[in-house]
Amino acid sequence: MTVTSTTAPDGAHTAACGRRIRERTLGQANSPEPVPHDLVELIAKEIEAHCGHRPLKAFRMATGWTVTEAVQAAHDLVERENLRKIGLTERSWKDWEAGKAPSAEYQDLLCRLLHTGPVRLGLAADYTPAPTCAGSPDGATLPAGPADAGAGLEEVAATKRRTALMLTGLALAAPATAAQVLDQAAAEALEFTRQAEASSLGAGTLDHLDLAVTDFNDAYSIKPPQQVFTEALDYRRKVDAVLKARHTHEQGRELLAYAGWLSELLAWLAHDLGSPRTGLAFANDAFIHGRQAGHGELSAWAMDAAASINLYEHRADRALNAARRGLTQAPATHPLTVRLHAQAARAAAADGDADGFTASLRAAEDAHKFLPSRMAYRFGLDPLPLADYALTSYPATACIWLERSDEARRHAEHALQIYESAPAASRSPSREAIARIDLALAHAQLGAPDDAVALGTEALGSDRVVDSVRNRAADLTAYLTRRYPGHGAAGELRERLTALSTPA
Incomplete structure (x- = not known):
């Protein structure tokens, strides 16, 4: 069976050609499930030789993965085998397939994932002397193998590129002039390449x-x-x-x-x-760095942080502006879009704008419906739960400010449940503490100061009492002092907060 190939701009065949090779080979082997590793090896070698791809890309295509699926498989492997968390992205994988060397740790991960060694993936060189033909008196080497075939393909591609220069119109010039121009152009191309690749960045x-x-x-x-x-x-x-x-x-x-x-x-x-x-x-x-890097998601995360900081500084208008600025950069089906709409809802509530709160919260809930079931991790962390947190903890705080006590209690209880059920490695003591303080404020507003003090005390016993926790705890003690001036336990809570806020 003949495999029809199409060619990409870099001279290698397109992904469709590799898929046809895989499908043809699997069909000839009666489509075994799962595909044996030696068959994957065979397919990878054929894709590498026929299509001109580097070994890592050929192996990934032979496995039947897209880059997205390969990256997800790597994250799944890390989680399944309890390996060190990674921040692998599609960009990094594509860089490796283009010839950029991964670090030793990522090289090991690739070999684990694809069940092979670094030499086979083109990540390392094998310096074992070539075997000689048995009985050959002069020690003649064996015929060239796949590695030499790959080198030949590179030379073929280079020759095609040189030949293509003749199509630019230079063939219309006098032969001697064209030759001189081409020689000069070749020298310039080498210098262009050297300058483009010049870097003091270490491997x-x-x-x-x-x-x-x-x-x-x-x-x-x-x-x-x-x-x-x-x-x-x-x-x-x-x-x-x-x-x-x-x-x-x-x-x-x-x-x-x-x-x-x-x-x-x-x-x-x-x-x-x-x-x-x-x-x-x-x-x-x-x-700013996100904008300069062309990384909208990064810029949106930055504005998420700015919105929170401004809210804790009682600058609701600036928090709202930060959230809106972030929304111009956030991908539509990303948890960030949910968070930033929820930030805008919280900012509206802080400003006493109940209608603005309702509209922004509805926008957050609508965005949540379109989130994918799985996402690439962000530096080893799953960003999806952050959308769930925003839809519970942010409305809890907002409803406290709007004095919607029953709604605040319901949101805070839900937030606390989500935080406490998270895997141990993903739990956030400070978020849990703030959820308890929100729940405490809801109880205080509903006329249950004892429950409020108990929850506040538990929050201040957190392993991570950072400034945001102390800030919200101060809101709680101030409210208890105003509403229940004679409550002794509330005074004790205030003293404990003062002790935690005083530098050692």
């Missing part, structure tokens, strides 16, 4: 940054915020230094994005440490 630097941001996200709810802030700021400074050094345009965009992700994290950490000015400065920095 594996971008993969290292990916893992570092993943580690910081893991540490956010576990380690003391001051420690994480100091370490993340050190990395942010290093990325700034690398941005000022020589790098390619593509590397520059990635570095801008990593700088933005670190600034987004630093914005939240500064907020936790009680410095809104610093938090907003880093949120703005993250937004």
